[in-house]
Amino acid sequence: xxxxxxxxxxxxxxxxxxxxxxxxxxxxxxxxxxxxxxxxxxxxxxxxxxxxxxxxxxxxxxxxxxxxxxxxxxxxxxxxxxxxxxxxxxxxxxxxxxxxxxxxxxxxxxxxxxxxxxxxxxxxxxxxxxxxxxxxxxxxxxxxxxxxxxxxxxxxxxxxxxxxxxxxxxxxxxxxxxxxxxx
Amino acid sequence: xxxxxxxxxxxxxxxxxxxxxxxxxxxxxxxxxxxxxxxxxxxxxxxxxxxxxxxxxxxxxxxxxxxxxxxxxxxxxxxxxxxxxxxxxxxxxxxxxxxxxxxxxxxxxxxxxxxxxxxxxxxxxxxxxxxxxxxxxxxxxxxxxxxxxxxxxxxxxxxxxxxxxxxxxxxxxxxxxxxxxxxxxxxxxxxxxxxxxxxxxxxxxxxxxxxxxxxx
Numbered sequence: 001x002x003x004x005x006x007x008x009x010x011x012x013x014x015x016x017x018x019x020x021x022x023x024x025x026x027x028x029x030x031x032x033x034x035x036x037x038x039x040x041x042x043x044x045x046x047x048x049x050x051x052x053x054x055x056x057x058x059x060x061x062x063x064x065x066x067x068x069x070x071x072x073x074x075x076x077x078x079x080x081x082x083x084x085x086x087x088x089x090x091x092x093x094x095x096x097x098x099x100x101x102x103x104x105x106x107x108x109x110x111x112x113x114x115x116x117x118x119x120x121x122x123x124x125x126x127x128x129x130x131x132x133x134x135x136x137x138x139x140x141x142x143x144x145x146x147x148x149x150x151x152x153x154x155x156x157x158x159x160x161x162x163x164x165x166x167x168x169x170x171x172x173x174x175x176x177x178x179x180x181x182x183x
Numbered sequence: 184x185x186x187x188x189x190x191x192x193x194x195x196x197x198x199x200x201x202x203x204x205x206x207x208x209x210x211x212x213x214x215x216x217x218x219x220x221x222x223x224x225x226x227x228x229x230x231x232x233x234x235x236x237x238x239x240x241x242x243x244x245x246x247x248x249x250x251x252x253x254x255x256x257x258x259x260x261x262x263x264x265x266x267x268x269x270x271x272x273x274x275x276x277x278x279x280x281x282x283x284x285x286x287x288x289x290x291x292x293x294x295x296x297x298x299x300x301x302x303x304x305x306x307x308x309x310x311x312x313x314x315x316x317x318x319x320x321x322x323x324x325x326x327x328x329x330x331x332x333x334x335x336x337x338x339x340x341x342x343x344x345x346x347x348x349x350x351x352x353x354x355x356x357x358x359x360x361x362x363x364x365x366x367x368x369x370x371x372x373x374x375x376x377x378x379x380x381x382x383x384x385x386x387x388x389x390x391x392x393x394x395x396x397x398x399x
Binding site for chain 2: 014015018023026027030031036085086091092144148149152153156157164165167168
């Protein structure tokens, strides 16, 4: 298939168009995220904020936690977790933005959906950090399981559900040219 | 167009979670993950040495299930000359291949030709995760050859020894860091979803259509 044929097919096929725009937008978002200036001035302070918020909630609930930038530590037993890049929820927020960009909607609808979606993802991410802080003190193998599998998958599913709910929230179709695909 | 059940999305979500639980349990506790790692190591031993030339000669399995990657790069000041090696820890490998149960659950929750999709999806994911492991190896090799830490991942630091090799240009060093970031943080999560979209376009479209409030 030539380049022009592929582009024509992508423009006509909604699924392919979605995939192409989604991948391009996500790649651009990740490229911006790893720019050293962005990492230093936006990502790292954001992660520190996430650690501070998690520590504050733990203390509010009667727990013990000391926060030092991106590290949450229990002074009673020395256990500590460090929130690394990739545990901030920003990656799923970028994927959500790419998904909303690839789906036909107005910029206003996308902005509203993204803000609400990011709040949902970040809320769940705070729960993830707090739960990992406690699970890690209980069992190393359970911590690995929750850290490597359970929470990553849950956050990803959260992102997908947010995207679907946003699609549901969008105004009804004027025309539905792709309905035949659903048949 | 057949009538779409209004609660199709809810049904799909419940099915997804119902499938995820036993699949991840089997993946973690019944040793499915180790079995997939064995397949990937075998494929890696065939595919990666020609791709990396001197960078990868052989992938060996350690007692703790981590991988020891033997390179063709000679360490400096070694007499007799020694080939450099690097290690990939098992938890790291498990993280890279974490998406298999998610892909299977997504495919099982979406109606269609299950067996065909499961086979194709698994094969595609094996290929993508092998690419992910290759991306990680490339970043390890560039860090080792240039003898400087990755700018994008503070955990990627050079070993104590140096190797006799021409350093990579700066742009390639940065590119390998970005590829590493994508393959380690993004690929494990997004590839099952992308493969699901690719293999079940009608199922996904049906799902999207069913969740819209009014359809003309």
